[in-house]
Amino acid sequence: MLNLGILISGRGxxxxxxxxxxxxxxxxxKPAIVISNKADARGLKIAxxxxxxxxxxxxxxxxxxxxxxxxxxxxxxxxxxxxPQNGLVCLAGFMRxxxxxxxxxxxxxxxxxxxxxxxxFPGLDAQRQALDYGAKYSGCTxxxxxxxxDTGPIILQAVVKIKDSDTEESLSKRILAKxxxxxxxxxxxxxxxxxxxxxxxxxII
Ligand code: GAR
Numbered sequence: 001m002l003n004l005g006i007l008i009s010g011r012g013x014x015x016x017x018x019x020x021x022x023x024x025x026x027x028x029x030k031p032a033i034v035i036s037n038k039a040d041a042r043g044l045k046i047a048x049x050x051x052x053x054x055x056x057x058x059x060x061x062x063x064x065x066x067x068x069x070x071x072x073x074x075x076x077x078x079x080x081x082x083x084p085q086n087g088l089v090c091l092a093g094f095m096r097x098x099x100x101x102x103x104x105x106x107x108x109x110x111x112x113x114x115x116x117x118x119x120x121f122p123g124l125d126a127q128r129q130a131l132d133y134g135a136k137y138s139g140c141t142x143x144x145x146x147x148x149x150d151t152g153p154i155i156l157q158a159v160v161k162i163k164d165s166d167t168e169e170s171l172s173k174r175i176l177a178k179x180x181x182x183x184x185x186x187x188x189x190x191x192x193x194x195x196x197x198x199x200x201x202x203x204i205i
Contacts, residue, residue, distance in 0.1 A: 002191055003032040005082035007073070007094035010060060012043015014113055018187050020138055021052045029088060029191040033080035050072035052082065059096060070102040084109060086189055091145065092183070100147040108153075108197050110145040111190065113183045117141060117157055117177045122150035127172045136162055137143040138171065138177045142186040144202060153202040155195055158182045 004022075006015045010032075019031055034047035037059040044054045053171040053189035057072045082089060084106050091098075091112040103110065118141040121133070139159040146152035160179040162171060189195050189204060196203045 002029040002086055002088055003080065003082045004029045004088050004090065004187070005032060005077045006034045006047075006082065006090045006092050006093050008036050008041055008043040009095040010041050010043065010093055010159060011113065012041065012092065013014050013176065014047050014179055014183050015043050015090070015092055016046050016050075017184050018090060018092065019047070020186035021188065023050075026190065027188050027191045029187065032082050032087075037094065042057050043093075052184055053102045055166060065099075066097070067099040067101045070099045073098075074102060074105065076147050088187070090183070092188065097149060098145065102164045103145055103147050110166065111155065111186060112145050112150070112152075113142045114150050114174065115178050115179060116144060117159065118150055118154060122188075125168075127175060130162065131166060133170060136174060138162055140175055140182055143195065144180055152196060153197050153200050155189070155204075156182050 009187050015034060022029060022031060030053045034052050034054045036044050036056050038060060039056045047054050055076045059069060062069050074083060087109055089110040090107055114126060116130055117139045123128040137159050139157055141157045142155045144152040160174050160178055194205050196205055
C-alpha cells in the first residue's frame with residue numbers, strides 16, 4: 001500500500017477533498033501524515049477529525065537553509081513511512097518553495113495544485129493575475145513538482161470560464177471547486193499507478 005503525506009499551510013480544503021475522496025472511493029493509498037509549516041493552519045484540525053496524524057514544522061522562525069528545513073519534513077515523512085519507494089507527497093496550499101534536494105529524493109512523487117492553467121500565471125495570486133490580464137478562461141493544474149516554480153509535468157487541468165462580472169473572490173471560489181475534484185482525481189490516478197512520466201509529459205494510462 002502506498003502512503004500519503006500532505007503538506008499544508010492554511011485552510012486545507014484541498015487536503016479535505018483528498019481525504020474525503022480516499023475514504024469514499026476506497027483509493028488504495030493510506031493517509032499517513034499531514035504536516036503544516038504553520039501552527040495555526042486550520043487544516044490541522046480537519047486532518048485530526050479524519051483521524052490523521054499531524055505535525056507542525058514551523059518555518060517562520062527557522063534560521064537554516066531551505067534544504068535544512070526540508071530535511072525536517074523528510075524526517076517526519078520517513079517516520080510515517082512516506083518514502084521515495086512507496087510514498088506520495090501532496091502539496092495542498094503549502095506556500096513554500098521546496099529545495100532541489102527534496103525534489104530529487106522524491107522524484108515524480110511530489111505533486112502540487114495551482115489555481116491557474118499553467119504555464120500561465122505561476123507563483124502567487126494566480127486568480128488575480130488571470131483577472132488583471134483579462135484572460136477569458138482560467139482553471140487549475142495538478143502537476144509533478146520539479147525544481148522550478150510551478151513548472152513540473154502536468155498531470156491534469158480543469159478549465160473555468162471567467163465572467164466579466166468576476167471578482168478575485170468569485171473566480172477563486174469557482175476555481176477552488178474544480179481544484180477539489182481535480183486533485184482528488186490525480187491522487188486516484190497516482191495510487192492506481194496510471195501516470196507515466198516521459199520527459200515533460202505525464203501520460204495517463
Ligand atoms: C488553493 O487555491 C491552491 O491552489 C493554492 O492555495 C490554495 C490553498 O487552499 N495554492 C497555490 O497558490 C500554490 N501556488 P486550501 O488550503 O484550502 O487547499
